[in-house]
Amino acid sequence: MTDADARARVARAFDETPRPGFLRPAERALAGLDGALSIGWGQTNSQPRTVAAMLTLLDARPGQRVLDVGAGSGWTTALLAHLVGETGAVLGVERVPELVRWGAANLDAVARPWARIRAAARGVLGAPEEAPFDRILVSAMADELPADLIDQLAPGGRLVVPVDGAMVLVALDGERRAAISRSGGYVFVPLIRDAPPPPEG
Template sequence: MDGSDRVREALEAVPRAGFLPRGARSRALDDVPILIGHGQTSSQPSTVSDMLRLLDVRHGHRVLDIGSGSGWTTALLAYLTGPAGEVLGLELEPSLAQWGAANLADTRMPWATIREPVPGVLGDPEHAPWDRILVSAGAEVLPRTLVDQLTPDGVLVIPVQGRMTRVALEAGRPRTTEHGTYRFVPLR
């Protein structure tokens, strides 16, 4: 099964509805961002699909999910890594981190967790290196600190100045490509 089929399978296995506020669940299949509180949104499914395909998550990977929000992307990543993997979701807004963790717990994928980040620290360098890092917030410049948290063949997917950017390390050297224009909340 190729990466596109695996992403499609993950999107079917982990429905967005379970990660939306009750009043918004009827719109889960709409291909639009949906407000989840605190100025945050659940990204539209086509955007999430694009990002997951670029990330190319494999079974057993260690994945960092920055801006996990409702927990949907963290759960999708956990599905893709399988129980041999590890997924850590970081969410800056405390109440969203708690809600996302509760949503994630309902999926029964204990190899994935969500917590608040260490104040003033981008990513989780203490537990690096990561095979994959997904960032669901827009950066003004590519954060070198995240690239430094990757394994020698790791991949980072992050919107930078509105352009979906993929950084793939090849023998420890970054190769950066851009993949379309997207809108995200700012990375803080």
């Protein structure tokens, strides 16, 4: 599959997964802006152009198992569900309990039952008990490349994660040898694996 094919598949996923359904009412009028929007609790719904770039790098394909780290409002989880289709499976993990509930409800509204969102385990990055995954997407900035997520990839798998300001793609071959590439300059909320933040107030 070429980059053009991947971009076209991502564009179709965007068309079938409108952003307003994953925003708070106060932000829905801003859904068409190419910028990050608050979803509360210090988290954001990422800039559409950035999400599209990440999904193109990830190259999720029909039938694959995908992990979405930092599911937030559920938008990326729903986009991934469109890309893998009903023969695939998507698991979103999220550390903020209120966002777990809201994101799951948003996901239910688009009727893609092969995708789900659950609470992230405290102190655990990803979902090692459900690994391996063919693709892993991370929507928060890591200080360094998270080796524990690479361990959760299947042979031939791909991980896309922002690290220290750059977008990093880790691509494993069939022998689990990793090719690592970096691109761009990005800003995300920080990747955290400890207790959730205090209630918004």
